[in-house]
Structure formats: structure tokens, C-alpha cells
Amino acid sequence: MEKDQKFPTVLLFPWLAQGHVTPYLVLAKKLAQRNFHIYFLSTPIILESIEKTLAKQPSSNLCIQLVEFHLPSSPKLPPHYHTTNGLPPHLNFTLIQTFQMASSKFSTIVDTLNPNFIIYDSFQPWVATIASSRNIPAIHLYTSGIATFSKFYHILQENIREINCDINEIAAQDLDEIDRQKVLGGIALKAFEQSNDIVLVNSCKEIEGKFIDHLSQLSKKEIIPIGPLIRDAIDEEEDLEIIQWLDKKDESSCVFVSFGSEYFLSKKDIEEIAKGLELTLVNYIWTITFPAGVTTTIEEVLPQGFHEKSEKGMVVKGWVPQARILGHFSIGGFVTHCGWNSLLESICFGVPIIALPKHLDQPTNARLMEELGLGFEILKDENGEIKREEVARGIRKVMENIGEVKNNVREMKEKIRMKGEKAIDHLAKKIKAILK
Amino acid sequence: MEKDQKFPTVLLFPWLAQGHVTPYLVLAKKLAQRNFHIYFLSTPIILESIEKTLAKQPSSNLCIQLVEFHLPSSPKLPPHYHTTNGLPPHLNFTLIQTFQMASSKFSTIVDTLNPNFIIYDSFQPWVATIASSRNIPAIHLYTSGIATFSKFYHILQENIREINCDINEIAAQDLDEIDRQKVLGGIALKAFEQSNDIVLVNSCKEIEGKFIDHLSQLSKKEIIPIGPLIRDAIDEEEDLEIIQWLDKKDESSCVFVSFGSEYFLSKKDIEEIAKGLELTLVNYIWTITFPAGVTTTIEEVLPQGFHEKSEKGMVVKGWVPQARILGHFSIGGFVTHCGWNSLLESICFGVPIIALPKHLDQPTNARLMEELGLGFEILKDENGEIKREEVARGIRKVMENIGEVKNNVREMKEKIRMKGEKAIDHLAKKIKAILK
Numbered sequence: 001m002e003k004d005q006k007f008p009t010v011l012l013f014p015w016l017a018q019g020h021v022t023p024y025l026v027l028a029k030k031l032a033q034r035n036f037h038i039y040f041l042s043t044p045i046i047l048e049s050i051e052k053t054l055a056k057q058p059s060s061n062l063c064i065q066l067v068e069f070h071l072p073s074s075p076k077l078p079p080h081y082h083t084t085n086g087l088p089p090h091l092n093f094t095l096i097q098t099f100q101m102a103s104s105k106f107s108t109i110v111d112t113l114n115p116n117f118i119i120y121d122s123f124q125p126w127v128a129t130i131a132s133s134r135n136i137p138a139i140h141l142y143t144s145g146i147a148t149f150s151k152f153y154h155i156l157q158e159n160i161r162e163i164n165c166d167i168n169e170i171a172a173q174d175l176d177e178i179d180r181q182k183v184l185g186g187i188a189l190k191a192f193e194q195s196n197d198i199v200l201v202n203s204c205k206e207i208e209g210k211f212i213d214h215l216s217q218l219s220k221k222e223i224i225p226i227g228p229l230i231r232d233a234i235d236e237e238e239d240l241e242i243i244q245w246l247d248k249k250d251e252s253s254c255v256f257v258s259f260g261s262e263y264f265l266s267k268k269d270i271e272e273i274a275k276g277l278e279l280t281l282v283n284y285i286w287t288i289t290f291p292a293g294v295t296t297t298i299e300e301v302l303p304q305g306f307h308e309k310s311e312k313g314m315v316v317k318g319w320v321p322q323a324r325i326l327g328h329f330s331i332g333g334f335v336t337h338c339g340w341n342s343l344l345e346s347i348c349f350g351v352p353i354i355a356l357p358k359h360l361d362q363p364t365n366a367r368l369m370e371e372l373g374l375g376f377e378i379l380k381d382e383n384g385e386i387k388r389e390e391v392a393r394g395i396r397k398v399m400e401n402i403g404e405v406k407n408n409v410r411e412m413k414e415k416i417r418m419k420g421e422k423a424i425d426h427l428a429k430k431i432k433a434i435l436k
Numbered sequence: 437m438e439k440d441q442k443f444p445t446v447l448l449f450p451w452l453a454q455g456h457v458t459p460y461l462v463l464a465k466k467l468a469q470r471n472f473h474i475y476f477l478s479t480p481i482i483l484e485s486i487e488k489t490l491a492k493q494p495s496s497n498l499c500i501q502l503v504e505f506h507l508p509s510s511p512k513l514p515p516h517y518h519t520t521n522g523l524p525p526h527l528n529f530t531l532i533q534t535f536q537m538a539s540s541k542f543s544t545i546v547d548t549l550n551p552n553f554i555i556y557d558s559f560q561p562w563v564a565t566i567a568s569s570r571n572i573p574a575i576h577l578y579t580s581g582i583a584t585f586s587k588f589y590h591i592l593q594e595n596i597r598e599i600n601c602d603i604n605e606i607a608a609q610d611l612d613e614i615d616r617q618k619v620l621g622g623i624a625l626k627a628f629e630q631s632n633d634i635v636l637v638n639s640c641k642e643i644e645g646k647f648i649d650h651l652s653q654l655s656k657k658e659i660i661p662i663g664p665l666i667r668d669a670i671d672e673e674e675d676l677e678i679i680q681w682l683d684k685k686d687e688s689s690c691v692f693v694s695f696g697s698e699y700f701l702s703k704k705d706i707e708e709i710a711k712g713l714e715l716t717l718v719n720y721i722w723t724i725t726f727p728a729g730v731t732t733t734i735e736e737v738l739p740q741g742f743h744e745k746s747e748k749g750m751v752v753k754g755w756v757p758q759a760r761i762l763g764h765f766s767i768g769g770f771v772t773h774c775g776w777n778s779l780l781e782s783i784c785f786g787v788p789i790i791a792l793p794k795h796l797d798q799p800t801n802a803r804l805m806e807e808l809g810l811g812f813e814i815l816k817d818e819n820g821e822i823k824r825e826e827v828a829r830g831i832r833k834v835m836e837n838i839g840e841v842k843n844n845v846r847e848m849k850e851k852i853r854m855k856g857e858k859a860i861d862h863l864a865k866k867i868k869a870i871l872k
Contacts (some may be wrong), residue, residue: 006491112549
């Protein structure tokens with residue numbers, strides 16, 4: 001088929017986690033609005049929720065075809081676990097292993113759909129290999145912050161030979177945690193290296209300019225920031241109770257407390273955060289998440305005397321409309337685990353960050369926010385435990401606008417808003433140029 | 437995936453002939469305009485030309501994904517012969533045989549795309565079988581006239597057992613012409629019978645009401661007329677020379693002479709038609725088609741003294757913008773082989789028909805046009821040969837408006853225009869109801 005067509009088809013293939021699917025889906029919509037025809041590849045359980053989101057689109061019928069990627073199902077990993085959302089943490093690595101084993105299914109799909117272009121994620125370097133053997137350009141969209149990735153890139157590259165061997169051990173059943181991390185690092189590096197001269201990142205020069213430049217030099221690849229790719233508030237379900245509760249509060253008088261869908265707090269953590277909130281006297285909306293299947297109630301995990309619902313706060317189990325909450329005038333701070341998407345959302349809604357990172361890229365992201373003057377980190381004690389006094393201190397710093405943190409966030413928000421969608425326009429042109 | 441979705445995906449799979457692809461593509465566009473996401477399945481050589489048409493759409497980005505159906509390639513049937521357009525006639529049956537052998541590829545495609553609904557053509561009853569085994573509703577869109585099909589339906593059904601055996605012989609190398617016709621009849625009947633309670637037809641009550649009712653009763657299926665599905669003139673390439681030539685002629689002063697892309701005239705036929713045109717004194721645009729690869733020039737086949745280009749007429753080799761020509765004010769009659777799509781186009785542009793049918797459904801279609809008062813048939817001699825006097829007589833009858841033929845066509849055109857796209861709206865609702 002001729003390549004210089006009016007509606008090039010682009011296949012997008014994110015990793016099976018909410019934090020990856022979200023920016024890929026945002027990109028899918030933006031490309032579809034620019035006359036690309038999109039194939040969006042994911043597992044049925046993930047596509048089911050995407051379908052609901054797409055059905056709510058106010059815009060006209062976007063050309064996004066959802067294509068099912070079937071993982072082999074097993075008693076350990078039934079189809080509803082083909083997503084990291086709600087997956088018991090001990091099955092995370094199993095999901096990654098199973099995903100690697102399904103690469104031959106990807107070949108079949110590519111041969112059927114024959115897309116003009118592919119955009120793929122960190123856990124599937126084989127996408128680039130398969131695409132290349134069919135002369136389909138494939139580029140990597142990295143969904144987390146570049147500050148973290150730059151840090152690891154050098155170390156990973158130094159050990160590339162060893163890592164390449166490690167990757168082949170992905171299927172081994174007896175890998176310890178350190179080996180697992182090595183394998184994952186190797187896979188992510190390979191996904192990056194195999195990208196066709198270009199790597200897309202869900203970031204922007206305003207937030208990570210120096211890291212983007214640094215990684216470009218280091219890797220000899222063109223790193224194209226196309227972010228922030230964040231959800232529209234309108235795509236979310238409403239939760240009238242929460243919004244009506246927020247409506248009654250004064251401007252910037254509340255904090256939103258959320259650690260994402262895959263960071264589960266211990267009872268001890270919950271107690272410290274609860275007590276910390278009590279110390280500050282601010283209003284709060286706090287969402288607590290449990291792994292799928294866990295039937296614990298909020299009441300059971302909250303410290304005695306701390307009420308699920310009060311004049312001052314609401315504690316909610318599970319999902320809340322995060323973008324709608326962050327966009328509400330009454331929210332003045334975001335106590336967050338510093339997942340990259342949460343930070344981008346917070347910035348785009350002009351909400352300062354109160355960082356409580358756990359692991360992965362989160363600590364580096366937290367430091368980046370402090371460095372940019374967009375928030376403060378809640379310090380942990382010498383054993384890495386959350387402490388109520390520090391929770392309260394972190395919240396107070398933001399609410400009292402120490403270091404002009406509120407103004408800084410608003411300025412950053414404004415800079416990003418002013419850029420509009422130039423980065424996506426540029427990407428659309430770039431893809432068309434590659435296809436010429 | 438849940439079935440009650442906002443943008444159901446419909447896979448359309450026409451037979452590999454222009455006359456089939458055209459109405460399927462028209463339907464694809466109309467369904468895409470009604471928020472269906474379309475997969476359009478065909479061979480790369482056919483998709484290449486469709487892509488050019490789609491790129492010219494004035495409408496916004498329609499969600500039509502072209503999906504390649506690869507036939508096994510052989511020295512006898514290389515990829516550019518994976519269409520009946522320009523295929524040497526002796527390879528027609530080979531193409532049908534090869535197509536049958538590719539049914540397993542269809543399974544793979546369905547498993548990858550997992551469409552909500554399938555609309556399929558006459559030469560692929562296995563589509564219905566494969567769809568049914570996956571619980572995907574599949575209905576047949578029959579692209580020719582129902583008058584012919586009704587006629588055959590009864591005979592075919594009587595001999596269904598014998599025919600079913602015949603179908604299995606499709607791969608045999610030594611079938612004679614009669615056996616081949618039996619096999620093809622059997623395949624078409626099976627495609628019809630396997631359709632999910634409903635059969636769509638590219639016709640309308642105004643043209644074939646009584647045949648549609650008759651076939652409904654006979655077959656116990658709901659026959660839904662969704663026609664006429666005809667090309668927009670705007671989808672065609674322009675041919676300025678022809679259009680400028682027509683611009684200079686008086687209203688209804690010319691005939692358009694065309695026998696479609698798959699009906700090749702003998703030198704003798706060409707001479708009789710040429711002489712017939714000379715006898716009438718009307719202006720004409722005449723397109724002559726040769727099988728692909730034939731390098732004969734127009735000059736070589738025209739009788740001596742009959743000029744390729746004159747004040748009175750133009751003879752053109754190969755493709756012309758048929759819809760643009762039929763829509764031109766200077767065209768007053770259409771000398772046609774009575775392919776179903778040509779007849780529908782002629783009616784929709786209000787042009788009376790001068791019928792010169794050859795085989796298949798064409799003779800019945802010609803008689804139907806006469807019966808409806810929309811045209812006249814050019815009679816052949818006792819040996820079935822075209823005669824110049826009869827050519828002239830047929831043309832004159834139309835140009836002299838015998839039997840009010842011009843008014844009848846205009847009335848029919850108006851009736852069809854008034855209906856608008858109600859039939860397609862009805863179909864869209866029907867599909868959504870089936871998917872509930």
C-alpha cells in the first residue's frame with residue numbers, strides 16, 4: 001500500500017498499567033484529531049475501561065480502534081489480572097513475564113493490521129524488533145519522568161552486555177528481587193535503544209529541560225518531549241458527593257491525598273497520615289486503595305476516633321475523579337506518591353505538591369518538584385517510616401505558601417498552557433515526514 | 437468486551453470485483469458517518485485504489501480502516517491479479533478458487549480485530565461459519581439485483597444437496613463451465629442462507645419491490661433493501677477533456693456508451709456499435725475496455741473511417757469518470773451492459789437506459805428496466821449477435837422519449853432522492869439492536 005496516505009495508521013501499544021495507558025490514550029486522541037487512524041492495543045480488561053471513556057467523548061467520532069491483545073490465561077493470572085490495576089503486588093513480575101511470552105501474538109496482529117507506524121512502551125522491546133523486520137517505523141514513548149531515566153541510563157548502558165543476558169532469563173521462576181530489577185532495567189533500556197532515532201517522552205522542557213538535553217547527548221537520540229499528556233477532567237466519571245462537599249469549602253482550603261492505584265499503605269502509614277492531617281487543621285479528601293479482592297473497610301484501617309466523614313474531611317475507598325478534584329477551586333495542595341502522571345496533573349491544575357514518594361521513580365520525581373519550587377517533600381524518619389509531624393509540616397509549608405510555591409505552580413501551569421498543543425503538531429508532522 | 441458500545445466495529449468484506457467493492461465502500465462511508473468504526477477487508481491491490489478515493493473525501497476523517505486480505509500468490513495469479521478488474525477472463529475462476537482457499541486467513545483476521553458485526557459478500561459463505569463460531573453476527577449484503585437472484589433462488593434451493601457436494605469440488609482443476617456455474621451458484625446460495633435472519637440488498641422497493649417481497653416469502657428471511665448504494669461523482673478522478681467536450685453539447689444530446697470494466701467487446705461487436713452510432717446522428721462518449729496487459733489501441737479496433745475523436749463523438753480507452761459523465765446535463769441515454777451498479781447510477785442521475793446485456797444477471801436486469809419503463813433493450817439477431825440497425829433503433833427510442841421513458845426515469849430518480857438515507861438509518865438501528 002502506498003505510504004504517502006492522508007490518514008496514516010498508527011498502532012499504540014502501552015504497558016498494562018493505568019499510568020502508562022493514560023498518556024498513550026491521551027496521545028491516541030490527539031493524533032486521531034490530527035487525521036491519524038489509531039489502533040490501540042491492550043488486554044480486554046483494560047480496553048473495557050477505555051471503551052467507557054471513549055464513549056463519553058464530547059468530540060466527534062475519533063478514529064480509534066481498540067484491538068485486543070490476549071495474554072495466555074492461567075489459574076495464577078486469569079484475564080481480570082491482565083492489568084496492574086488492582087493486581088496483587090506479588091503477581092506484578094508474573095504479569096511482566098507473561099507479557100514477554102506473548103510477543104508472537106504481536107507479530108500476528110502487526111501482520112493483520114499492517115500499521116504505518118508504531119508507538120510502543122518500555123516493557124516490549126520486541127515490538128521494535130518485529131516492526132523493523134517488517135519495515136514499519138517504531139518509536140518508543142517513555143511515560144515517566146526523564147530525570148529518573150537519565151540517572152539510570154548511564155548505569156544501565158555500562159552494564160549492557162550483562163543486562164542483555166539477564167533479559168533472556170526473564171522466564172526463570174527463581175529470580176530474586178535484585179535480579180528482577182536488573183531484568184526490568186534491561187528491558188526498559190532495550191526498548192529505549194531500539195527506538196527509531198527518536199524517543200518520545202511525556203514531559204516538557206519547562207519541567208525537565210536539562211534532563212531532556214542531557215539524555216539526548218548521552219544517548220545520541222532525539223528526545224522529543226510531547227507532554228504533559230494528561231486526562232481531561234471531563235473524561236472521568238463524576239462523583240457528586242465529593243464535588244458537592246468540595247463546593248462548600250473555601251478556595252485552596254483543602255488538600256487532596258492520594259497514592260495512586262498501585263501503592264498500598266500499611267495500617268501504620270494510614271495512622272500517621274490521619275494524625276498528620278489532624279495536626280494541620282486543613283480540610284482533606286483522602287482516597288485509600290486496597291489490592292483487588294481485599295474486603296477491608298475504611299473504618300477498619302483508620303485510627304480510632306478518626307472519622308470517615310466529617311466537616312473537615314472525607315476518606316474514600318478506591319477510585320475518585322482525580323482530575324475533577326485537582327481542578328476544583330477548593331484544592332490547595334496534593335499529598336501524592338509522586339507518580340509521574342499525578343505530578344503532571346497537579347501542575348496542569350496549578351496545585352502545589354506535598355510529596356510522599358515510595359519507590360521506583362517517585363523519590364527522584366519528588367526531588368525534582370522541590371528543585372523546581374513546585375512543592376515540598378514529607379521527610380521520613382531514619383527507618384524510612386512516615387511520621388505524623390512531618391506529614392503536618394509538609395502540608396503546612398504548602399498551605400502557607402512557603403517559598404512562593406503556589407505562585408511557582410501557577411506560573412508553570414501558565415507556561416504549559418501557553419504552549420498549547422504545539423508539541424503534538426510537531427510530532428504529527430514528524431511522523432508524516434518519516435512515512436514519506 | 438461489552439457489546440453495548442457507542443462505536444460498534446463493523447467489518448465489511450466484499451468480493452474482489454469493482455462492482456462489489458463499490459457498494460460495500462459506499463455502505464462503509466455511510467455507516468462511518470453514523471458512528472460505526474469500519475474495518476474494510478480486501479486485497480492490497482484493491483485497497484490501493486480505495487485509499488486514493490478515501491483521501492479525496494471532502495467529509496471529515498471517516499473511521500474506515502483498510503485491512504489487507506492476502507491471497508496466496510502464484511505465478512498464475514500474482515498480487516496485481518487479486519482483483520477481477522483487468523483480470524484476463526480465463527483466470528476468473530482461479531481467483532475464486534484461490535479466494536476460497538484463504539478462509540483460514542479470515543479466521544486469523546477476525547480473531548485479531550474481533551469486530552462486533554460482519555457484513556459479507558456472495559463468494560464467502562465461510563465468513564458466516566467463522567463468525568458464528570465466534571458469536572459475531574454476520575449478515576450478507578447481496579450486491580446485484582434481486583429480480584435475478586429470486587429467479588435462481590428457487591432452482592438452487594431445489595438442488596441444494598447436490599450443490600453442497602459441488603461446493604466441495606471448488607478446488608478441482610478440471611471443472612467444465614457448467615460445473616463451475618453450479619459451484620458458484622451453490623456458493624452464492626450458501627452465503628445467502630447462512631446470513632443471520634437478514635439479508636441486505638443493494639436495491640430499493642421502488643425498483644424491485646415485488647421481487648424483494650417474493651424473495652422474503654420464499655426464503656423466510658428479512659430482505660432489507662438499503663440501496664441504491666452508488667458512488668458520489670465527487671469521488672471520481674476528473675477527466676477535463678471529456679467534461680469540456682460534453683460542456684459544449686446541448687442538453688440530453690449525447691449517449692454514454694460503456695460496458696463496464698469486465699465485459700470485453702469483440703472487433704465485430706465494436707464495428708456494429710460504431711455503425712449503429714453513425715446511423716443515429718446522436719453525440720456519444722464511448723469507453724472501450726481491454727483486459728489488463730492488452731496493448732491494442734482504439735484505432736486498431738474501430739472500423740475504418742470511424743474516428744476516435746470527432747465533433748460528434750469521443751472514443752476513450754479504459755477508465756472514464758462514469759458518475760461525472762452520467763451526471764452531466766448533455767447525457768440523454770446510457771448504452772450499458774446492464775451491470776447492476778451501472779443501472780442504479782443511471783437511474784439516480786435520471787438517465788434512460790439503452791440495454792445491451794451480455795450474461796449473468798444482465799439480461800434479467802435489462803428486462804426489468806424495460807418493464808419499469810426506464811429504458812429499452814437493443815435486440816440481438818437469432819445468433820445472439822449485435823446488429824447496427826438494432827443499436828440505432830434502441831438509441832433512437834430513448835432519445836425520442838418513446839413511452840415517456842425520460843419522464844419515467846426522472847420520476848424514479850425523484851422518488852429515490854426523496855427517501856434520502858432512511859434505509860441506512862434503519863440499518864444502523866437494526867445493527868445496534870442486534871448488538872444489544
